[in-house]
Amino acid sequence: MEQTGTVTSNRIYKARIFEMIFSDKKELLALYNAVNKTDYDIPELLEINTLQNAIYMSMKNDVSFIIDSRLSLYEHQSTYSPNLPLRYLLYVSDIYANITKNENLYGRKVINIPPPRFLIFYNGRDPFPDRMILKLSDMYSVKEDEISLELTALMLNINPDYNPELLNACKTLKDYSLYTARVREYADRMSLEDAVERAITECVKEGILSEFLSKNRAEAKRMSIYEYDEERHMRQTRAEGYEEGEAAGMAKGKVLATQRLNRLNQLLAEQNRTEDIVKAAGNEEYQKKLLEEFEL
Numbered sequence: 001m002e003q004t005g006t007v008t009s010n011r012i013y014k015a016r017i018f019e020m021i022f023s024d025k026k027e028l029l030a031l032y033n034a035v036n037k038t039d040y041d042i043p044e045l046l047e048i049n050t051l052q053n054a055i056y057m058s059m060k061n062d063v064s065f066i067i068d069s070r071l072s073l074y075e076h077q078s079t080y081s082p083n084l085p086l087r088y089l090l091y092v093s094d095i096y097a098n099i100t101k102n103e104n105l106y107g108r109k110v111i112n113i114p115p116p117r118f119l120i121f122y123n124g125r126d127p128f129p130d131r132m133i134l135k136l137s138d139m140y141s142v143k144e145d146e147i148s149l150e151l152t153a154l155m156l157n158i159n160p161d162y163n164p165e166l167l168n169a170c171k172t173l174k175d176y177s178l179y180t181a182r183v184r185e186y187a188d189r190m191s192l193e194d195a196v197e198r199a200i201t202e203c204v205k206e207g208i209l210s211e212f213l214s215k216n217r218a219e220a221k222r223m224s225i226y227e228y229d230e231e232r233h234m235r236q237t238r239a240e241g242y243e244e245g246e247a248a249g250m251a252k253g254k255v256l257a258t259q260r261l262n263r264l265n266q267l268l269a270e271q272n273r274t275e276d277i278v279k280a281a282g283n284e285e286y287q288k289k290l291l292e293e294f295e296l
Helices: 016-023 025-036 082-097 164-169 170-187 192-206 212-216 217-270 274-281 284-293
Strands: 063-067 070-077 115-122 133-134 150-156
Touching: 016 025, 016 063, 016 070, 016 170, 016 217, 025 063, 025 070, 025 164, 025 170, 070 082, 070 192, 082 115, 082 133, 082 150, 170 192, 170 217, 192 212, 192 217, 212 217, 217 274, 217 284
Parallel strands: 070 115, 115 150
Antiparallel strands: 063 070, 133 150
16 A cells, blocks of 8 residues: 555545545554544554455455554444444454464464454534444344454544544544535535535645645545545435335335234124224224224
8 A cells, every 4th residue: 555645546446535645654643643642753653454355345444554563443434334343343354364374373372463443434414423332242133141252443423513622633634524524515506526626626725635635636536526426325325225115114004904904894794793894994993993892
């Protein structure tokens, strides 16, 4: 992975702005210091081990690195996903496999591995608190009193007006938050391409991510358009899924209601209560009373 401030044109198209910015060791160290309230000042202390092609489903994480014998995995999300703990488990398994590939895992000697920390930087539209913990155990289909495998990830909301201490401690993270918020604001009232172009132009003039956007303007524009378009598509897909689920639920409800009424009419007919059948057909309250009578 590149570690300079300028991103060259041979980068994978679907990389993210967050990853592009924080693949620079100087910026990544500043982010780490802000999150952990440390004051490391030598970027070379960072050992970046971001996965390029994870073994499961060709997944790729945003940024992972080791410093001070600790492993940090950072992800940026513009759409909330409760499945991130599982994805993190797959990421860290792959990273540990690579770290220990030359070690004897069957030996009697303990193999030391860096303890991990999982962070999610969230700046989506859905409201979430400043900090939220996501747990792997929340995904288990059966709840256990004793959990044999747990993984916790801390989600930090980095939208403007959230986590001010963190954003003020890392100017680049704050600038990223302001830039993406501006793209989103403008995209609501003009074409996406125009919105990104306007946001970039204004931010460069105002000193918001100015160096990064100036050096990588063309690719940053492509990435921003791709990211926003992907975010919008995921929102639409969720909305369509909700509508489809709601429609399916209503249809199922109608079927069950019809089955209950058919069963009620059958029972009334067996008792020669024809008048009740006729009365219930035009009186919902009486129909409800009969359904309760027969416990339907």
